[in-house]
Amino acid sequence: MRQSIDIAGLGLLLDVQGEALRVAGHYQDAAPELAIAMELHVRVEADFAEGRQAAADFPAFQVEAVSDNCVKLSRYDAEGTIHFADGEPLRADFVVAPREVALEALLRILSSYTLLRHGGLVLHSSAIGDDQGAHVFSGVSGAGKSTIAALLRDYWPVEQLSDELLILRRGPEKWELIVSPFLGSKGLAHGKRKTLSSINFLSQADENRRTELRPAQAMSAMCRHILSYAQDPKSGELILELVMQLVSEVPCYDLDFLKDASVGQVLDLAC
Amino acid sequence: MNIYRKNPLSAGRVVDGLAFVVTAEDNKLHTLNVTGTELWRLAQSSEGVSIDSGASKLVELFKVELSLAKEDVAECLQAYASSGILIEE
Known part of the structure; x- marks a missing residue:
């Protein structure tokens, strides 16, 4: 499932593979002409959170710099990386449990990284x-x-x-x-x-x-x-x-x- | 003599004469006092800052005794190195 969303005037391409997982209904589709500023590629795995210690839903990410242009993020129901490259959309690749709040948390953190690069907080x-x-x-x-x-x-x-x-x-x-x-x-x-x-x-x-x-x-x-x-x-x-x-x-x-x-x-x- | 420099992973800005520094490892904001801000400025120079050069600057700015300035600077630089604001060479 691929969907383009408008977050504060920035285009987000959301690509979900595996089990069905959608953002809440109040997210607005991006207009076709809106440039994509961030890509979130998600693979949903039914048993991803099994055996992992549950924690607070927000924000609850452990963040670790992998390089100057990449951070690794993890929490009990989501794990992945965000890559930054000048002049290109931020790209996030994650594996998540089939939980709406996990997807929501990813949207928040990816938005915060992307907004920073477009004059927003x-x-x-x-x-x-x-x-x-x-x-x-x-x-x-x-x-x-x-x-x-x-x-x-x-x-x-x-x-x-x-x-x-x-x-x-x-x-x-x-x-x-x-x-x-x-x-x-x-x-x-x-x-x-x-x-x-x-x-x-x-x-x-x-x-x-x-x-x-x-x-x-x-x-x-x-x-x-x-x-x-x-x-x-x-x-x-x-x-x-x-x-x-x-x-x-x-x-x-x-x-x-x-x-x-x-x-x-x-x-x-x-x- | 040990030289302290800005940690390349830290980011800082001086506002109203006070330095605000974000340290990457713990994602924390540190607000430095006036003395700390002077040391932060020196640490960003190509020479970096040592206990002696930092103390000399404090004597010049605040007319304090050199021995007292050295104690303060040594303590401050150690603390900043421990918290990731500066690195020690």
Whole structure:
């Protein structure tokens, strides 16, 4: 089975051999003219995970650099390599168990490697959008990413764009948020784009307070929350370069917030 | 005398006067302090950095005692070599 998918404006060729395994229905087919930026060749083996220790589904990959242009990835239900070559699509060859989450995990990691090479980052965060653009909320597990997005969606004239993972990509003139098709984002407008207005690092507190971060502070905070794999030297360079560009071009804040909808006031959302 | 150089597998950028270094082996981000950033800069030069050259730089920049600077630099360079930021020759 071969399928071309659009992930944040990049074409993914998915080639599945062996047992049937498909991506979730909310992935969108790529337009015929969209260039292929990544190829994922998968052989599905029914007994691949048998006898292997089960582990967390995301991300749970062991990554090891084989050479400057190749990394080996493994987890209990998937194993393979990703090859990088300048000017060519990234190529991933994997053997996987017949599990949708294994295929999903591969899509995420391959996308994160490919996006890096096309000016994009995958970020653990929620987000809302209004007429002006998108506000992103990132933080450690339990910081309130889903809570703040849901509160603002319910009480302010904004739409929820993400609750788990989103894609930030540098366009010709500005940074954009792109709603990712990855699992965990059900009911959202996959593929939707919004100009990025702000990035906010969350802490729950007894008052709402928003403090702009210096680039070094923002860089440190941002690097903790991007889905990144820097086991090959090129990827490390690209991550730092992109994050440095992002935090110098988009306002970043520490956002202490009360667990109610009043936080919309410090975000200057329109009523 | 041991010379320390940037690990070719590490990647770094200096922002706001602080170096951010990603080490490949463990996929970790290290934020270096002001002293560490100076040593990182020297380590990227063709000469690399030794305890003596690093300490001289700290004396020049921060007006600290040479003996104290040497202790700090030795500790710092060892730690950076252990974490994969630098390599020791």
